[in-house]
Amino acid sequence: MQLAAQADRRYSTAAMQSSRRALPNTAAKVEKYRRRYDEIIDAAAAVFAEKGYHGASTKDIADRLGIRQGSLYYYFASKESALEEVCQKGVEGFVQGIENVLARGGGGETQLRAAVLNHLEPLNTRPTYVRVFLRDRHDLPQASRRKIGKASRQYESLLEGLFRAGVERGDFRAGLDCRLATLAMLGMCNAAASWYTEGEGIFLEALAESFATLILSGTTAKNG
Amino acid sequence: MQLAAQADRRYSTAAMQSSRRALPNTAAKVEKYRRRYDEIIDAAAAVFAEKGYHGASTKDIADRLGIRQGSLYYYFASKESALEEVCQKGVEGFVQGIENVLARGGGGETQLRAAVLNHLEPLNTRPTYVRVFLRDRHDLPQASRRKIGKASRQYESLLEGLFRAGVERGDFRAGLDCRLATLAMLGMCNAAASWYTEGEGIFLEALAESFATLILSGTTAKNG
Amino acid sequence: MQLAAQADRRYSTAAMQSSRRALPNTAAKVEKYRRRYDEIIDAAAAVFAEKGYHGASTKDIADRLGIRQGSLYYYFASKESALEEVCQKGVEGFVQGIENVLARGGGGETQLRAAVLNHLEPLNTRPTYVRVFLRDRHDLPQASRRKIGKASRQYESLLEGLFRAGVERGDFRAGLDCRLATLAMLGMCNAAASWYTEGEGIFLEALAESFATLILSGTTAKNG
Amino acid sequence: MQLAAQADRRYSTAAMQSSRRALPNTAAKVEKYRRRYDEIIDAAAAVFAEKGYHGASTKDIADRLGIRQGSLYYYFASKESALEEVCQKGVEGFVQGIENVLARGGGGETQLRAAVLNHLEPLNTRPTYVRVFLRDRHDLPQASRRKIGKASRQYESLLEGLFRAGVERGDFRAGLDCRLATLAMLGMCNAAASWYTEGEGIFLEALAESFATLILSGTTAKNG
DNA sequence: GATGAATGAGATTTCATTCAT
DNA sequence: CATGAATGAAATCTCATTCAT
Numbered sequence: 001m002q003l004a005a006q007a008d009r010r011y012s013t014a015a016m017q018s019s020r021r022a023l024p025n026t027a028a029k030v031e032k033y034r035r036r037y038d039e040i041i042d043a044a045a046a047v048f049a050e051k052g053y054h055g056a057s058t059k060d061i062a063d064r065l066g067i068r069q070g071s072l073y074y075y076f077a078s079k080e081s082a083l084e085e086v087c088q089k090g091v092e093g094f095v096q097g098i099e100n101v102l103a104r105g106g107g108g109e110t111q112l113r114a115a116v117l118n119h120l121e122p123l124n125t126r127p128t129y130v131r132v133f134l135r136d137r138h139d140l141p142q143a144s145r146r147k148i149g150k151a152s153r154q155y156e157s158l159l160e161g162l163f164r165a166g167v168e169r170g171d172f173r174a175g176l177d178c179r180l181a182t183l184a185m186l187g188m189c190n191a192a193a194s195w196y197t198e199g200e201g202i203f204l205e206a207l208a209e210s211f212a213t214l215i216l217s218g219t220t221a222k223n224g
Numbered sequence: 225m226q227l228a229a230q231a232d233r234r235y236s237t238a239a240m241q242s243s244r245r246a247l248p249n250t251a252a253k254v255e256k257y258r259r260r261y262d263e264i265i266d267a268a269a270a271v272f273a274e275k276g277y278h279g280a281s282t283k284d285i286a287d288r289l290g291i292r293q294g295s296l297y298y299y300f301a302s303k304e305s306a307l308e309e310v311c312q313k314g315v316e317g318f319v320q321g322i323e324n325v326l327a328r329g330g331g332g333e334t335q336l337r338a339a340v341l342n343h344l345e346p347l348n349t350r351p352t353y354v355r356v357f358l359r360d361r362h363d364l365p366q367a368s369r370r371k372i373g374k375a376s377r378q379y380e381s382l383l384e385g386l387f388r389a390g391v392e393r394g395d396f397r398a399g400l401d402c403r404l405a406t407l408a409m410l411g412m413c414n415a416a417a418s419w420y421t422e423g424e425g426i427f428l429e430a431l432a433e434s435f436a437t438l439i440l441s442g443t444t445a446k447n448g
Numbered sequence: 449m450q451l452a453a454q455a456d457r458r459y460s461t462a463a464m465q466s467s468r469r470a471l472p473n474t475a476a477k478v479e480k481y482r483r484r485y486d487e488i489i490d491a492a493a494a495v496f497a498e499k500g501y502h503g504a505s506t507k508d509i510a511d512r513l514g515i516r517q518g519s520l521y522y523y524f525a526s527k528e529s530a531l532e533e534v535c536q537k538g539v540e541g542f543v544q545g546i547e548n549v550l551a552r553g554g555g556g557e558t559q560l561r562a563a564v565l566n567h568l569e570p571l572n573t574r575p576t577y578v579r580v581f582l583r584d585r586h587d588l589p590q591a592s593r594r595k596i597g598k599a600s601r602q603y604e605s606l607l608e609g610l611f612r613a614g615v616e617r618g619d620f621r622a623g624l625d626c627r628l629a630t631l632a633m634l635g636m637c638n639a640a641a642s643w644y645t646e647g648e649g650i651f652l653e654a655l656a657e658s659f660a661t662l663i664l665s666g667t668t669a670k671n672g
Numbered sequence: 673m674q675l676a677a678q679a680d681r682r683y684s685t686a687a688m689q690s691s692r693r694a695l696p697n698t699a700a701k702v703e704k705y706r707r708r709y710d711e712i713i714d715a716a717a718a719v720f721a722e723k724g725y726h727g728a729s730t731k732d733i734a735d736r737l738g739i740r741q742g743s744l745y746y747y748f749a750s751k752e753s754a755l756e757e758v759c760q761k762g763v764e765g766f767v768q769g770i771e772n773v774l775a776r777g778g779g780g781e782t783q784l785r786a787a788v789l790n791h792l793e794p795l796n797t798r799p800t801y802v803r804v805f806l807r808d809r810h811d812l813p814q815a816s817r818r819k820i821g822k823a824s825r826q827y828e829s830l831l832e833g834l835f836r837a838g839v840e841r842g843d844f845r846a847g848l849d850c851r852l853a854t855l856a857m858l859g860m861c862n863a864a865a866s867w868y869t870e871g872e873g874i875f876l877e878a879l880a881e882s883f884a885t886l887i888l889s890g891t892t893a894k895n896g
Numbered sequence: 897g898a899t900g901a902a903t904g905a906g907a908t909t910t911c912a913t914t915c916a917t
Numbered sequence: 918c919a920t921g922a923a924t925g926a927a928a929t930c931t932c933a934t935t936c937a938t
Contacts, residue, residue: 033918036918052276052278052362052363053278053279054276054277054278054279055277055278055363057910057911057912058911058912058913059910059911059912067918067919067920068919068920068921069911069912069913069920070912070913070914070915070919070920070921070922071918071919071920073912073913073914074918074919078912078913079911079912079913109444112443135359138276139276139279163443166443170445171444171445172443172444172445173441173443173444173445174445176443177434180431180434180435180438181438181443183412183415183416183419184412184415184435184438186415187411187412187413187414187415187416188407188408188411188412188415189411190411190415191407191408191410191411191412191414191415192407192411195407207404210401210404211404211408214404214405214408214439214442215438215442215443216442216443216444217397217441217442217444218438218439218440218441218442218443219336219387219390219396219397219400219405219439219440219442220333220395220396220397220440220441221394221395221396221397221398253899253900256900257900257901260901281927281928281929282928282929282930283927283928283929291901291902291903292902292903292904293928293929293930294902294903294904294905294929294930294931294932295901295902295903296930297929297930297931298900298901298902302929302930303928303929303930477920477921480921481921481922484922500724500726500810500811501726501727502724502725502726502727503725503726503811505906505907505908506907506908506909507906507907507908515922515923515924516923516924516925517907517908517909517925518908518909518910518911518923518924518925518926519922519923519924521908521909521910522921522922522923526908526909527907527908527909557892560891583807586724587724587727611891614891618893619892619893620891620892620893621889621891621892621893622893624891625882628879628882628883628886629886629891631860631863631864631867632860632863632883632886634863635859635860635861635862635863635864636855636856636859636860636863637859638859638863639855639856639858639859639860639862639863640855640859643855655852658849658852659852659856662852662853662856662887662890663886663890663891664890664891664892665845665889665890665892666886666887666888666889666890666891667784667835667838667844667845667848667853667887667888667890668781668843668844668845668888668889669842669843669844669845669846705897708897729931729932729933730932730933730934731931731932731933739897739898739899740898740899740900741932741933741934742898742899742900742901742933742934742935742936743897743898743899745933745934745935746897746898750933750934751932751933751934898938899936899937899938900936900937900938901935901936901937902934902935902936903932903933903934903935903936904932904933904934905931905932905933905934906930906931906932906933907929907930907931907932908928908929908930908931909927909928909929909930910926910927910928910929911924911925911926911927911928912924912925912926912927913923913924913925913926914922914923914924915920915921915922915923915924916920916921916922917919917920917921
C-alpha cells in the first residue's frame, strides 16, 4: 500500500513533470513507462555513486543502459534533475523510519538501537542512492538543495529529540550534549556508506548492533 | 627544525618535479618560488574544497589568484597533479601525530583523548586540505591513490593498535571490536570536517573532549 | 565484389571502433554513416596535405566541412586517429598493386614499367592521402607507425625482389645494387608527389613511361 | 677567407638584424656572440629535423641547450625567423657547388658524377639543415619562402642546364627529357636525406657513385 | 647574457543538450 | 520510444612571446 502510494506520488512530482514528453495515457503504458523510468534513474544513481556527479557523464549513464545519450532526455530534463531525483530517493524513508521508531515508544536504549538500524538499512536496500545523496547533494541547484536540506534537518532534529527525551527520562546520562551525540552517530553511520558492502564479511544487523552498543556504552572497561 | 626539514623535503617531491619549470638555482629564488607555489596550491585546495575536484575548474583557481588560467601551468603540470599535492598535504601529519601520541605512552583513555585531538586539529590548521582529501581522493590517478591509500591504512592501523593495546591492558572492555571502534571514531571525526568551522560556536578542543568522552563512556546513564 | 569486401572490412577496423559513436544497426544507416565518415576523412587528408599534420588544426578540417570543431569527434576519437586513418588509406593498395604486377609475370623491363605506373597511379586517385603518408607518417603514435611501417617494408621488399629476379634472369645488369635501385626508384617517384598535379601539363602515364625508361636505360647516349 | 666572408655576411643578414639585441661592439664580443648564435641555430636545426617545425617547441630547443625558453629570444626574433635561418643554411652552398662543377668543365658524365656528389655532400656536413629545408620550407612566411624558392629554382635550372649541355654535346642521348631527368635525380638524392646516416653501412662517396651510375646507365643489361 | 614569471591566444577534447526523423 | 547528427560552450592544456630584473 505504501509502495503504491509512493509510486503514484512519483507521477505528480516535479521530476516527472520536468521531463519533456507528454504523459502516457493508458494505465498499461503508464506502468511500463514508470518501470523504464526507474531503470534510468537506477543507472544514474549507480554511475553517480561510482564517479561522483561531476565525474560522471550522461554517456556513462546511457552506456550502462545500452541506449544513446540523447535518449535519456526522454526520461529526464537534465542531468541535474536526475541528480535531484536520485538524492530525493536517497533521503526518502529516513524521516518516515525514525518517526516509526519514535511512535513505537520503548526506552532510550531500545529506540537508539532501532534508530541505528533504521539509518543503516538503506545501505542494503538502495546503497547507490544513499551514497550519492551523501556525497553529491551539494551539487544540486539551490531550490532542490533547500528542499532536501529541509528533510535532512527534520531527520536530524527527530534524532536529536530521541536523545533529548532519553536524557529527560534518565535513560541517558545528564549533561549529554545531544546535538553532538546526534552528529557523532550520523558521522559514524554515514561513514559506513563508504566501506560497507552487502554480504561482504559483516551483516548489517550485526553492524547496527555494534554501533548502537558503542554509542550507548562507549569503550571503557567499567561500562562492560 | 622539523619545519625546516619539511620545507627541504618539499623540493625533492614529485610535486615540484612535475611542474614544467626548471628548478631555480639560488637559495633566495628557491624560497620565493616556494612561497608562490604554496599560494597556488592553497588556492587549488580552497577551490577543490568548495566545489569538489570535478566541479572546480582551473579557471576558478586562477581567478582566485588573480592570474590567467594558463599561468597555473608554470606551477603544476596538470589539474590532477595539483589534486595530488593537495591530498598529500591533506594526509600529511596524521601518521606523525598518532605516532607521537603512542610514543608518549599513558593509559588507553589518555591516549584516545590525545588521538581524537590529533585527528581534529588539522580542521583548524589546514581545513581545506583535509576536506579535499576526504572527499576527492578517489579522483586521483591510481599511482598516487595507492601512495596515499598506504598512508591512510598505516594511520588506521596505528589507531586500531591503540584500541587493541587498551583492551589488553584492561583499559578498554574485553570483547571490544577494535576495528569497528576505529572506523566509528574516524567516521565521527571526519564528519566534523563538513560542519565544523573554526571560531563558529564551538572550540575544537571542546569538540575533541566531547567526542573522546562519547567514545570512552557512551551515552548511557550508568556510565556517568 | 572486391570493392564491397573492402567496404565491409572498413566496419571492422580500429578506425571505426575508435570513433565515439555506437555502430549503426541497419544497412541503410551504415551506408549513410560511412559516406559521411569518408567525407570527414577526406577533408582531414586534404588539410593535412596542405599544412602538414602539426600545422593543421581541427578547426581547419571542420571549416572545410562547414561544421563545428567539436562535431568532428562524432566521427573520430582524436586528431591522431584521423592521421592514422589517412595514412592507412595512403599505403593501402601499394602492396596489392605490386603483387599483381609480379603475378602477371613478364620480363624485368615489363614488370618495372608496370611497377612504376602502379606506384604513381595513386597520385591521381588519392593524392592527398599519399602526400600525407609520405610527409607525416612520422607523427603517428608508435603502434600505428609500426603497423604502417610493416606495410611499407613489405612493399619495398617486393620491389627489391623484382630487381633481384631481373638480375638473375639476366634482364638487368649483373652487379646491380638492387637495394639502391629500389630506393632510387622510390625517391624519384615519391618526389613526384610534391610537384605532380593531375591534368597540369603532363599525363601520369607519360610520366611513368619516362621514369621507367630513365631507370632502365639511364641518360647516356650509348644506351639509346 | 671564404669562411670569414661568410661569417661577416652573417652579421649583415636579416636574421641578425631581426634579433632584438644591440649589436656587440668589440671584435672579441662579436666573435663570442657569433659562436653562441651558431650553437642556438644548430640546436634549432636539430630539433626541427627531429620533430618537424610545427611539432617542435621553443622549449625543446631551449632544453637541448640547457637554457630557458625566453633566453632564446636574445638570439632570434621568433621561432619562424629561426626556421628561416636554418633553411637558409640548408640551401646555402648548393648553388655555389653546382657552379663550381660547371666551371670545372669536363664531359657530361664527369659533371653529373660531380653534381651528384655535390648534392649529397651536405648530408654529411650539415644533415639537419638539409632535412629541415627539405621538409619544412613550406612553413616559412611568404617573403623568405620566395627568397629560398628562388635559390632552389636557380639550382634546379643549373642542373637542368648540365643535362641540356650534355645532350647538345652528345654525351647524353638525344630526346632526353632534361627537366624530368633533373627532377628524378633530385628526388633520388633528396630521398637519401631520410635514410642515409653518416658512418652507417655506406659511404657517401660510394652512394654518390652508385646513384650517378644509375642515372647514367640505368639498370638494363645491355648497358653494362 | 640570461632568467623567472607571466600572458594571451589558440589547440584539442569533452559534454550536456537539441531536434528532425 | 529512440536514434543519429550535430551544436555550442566550456574545459584542460600548450606555447610563442614579453619584459622587468
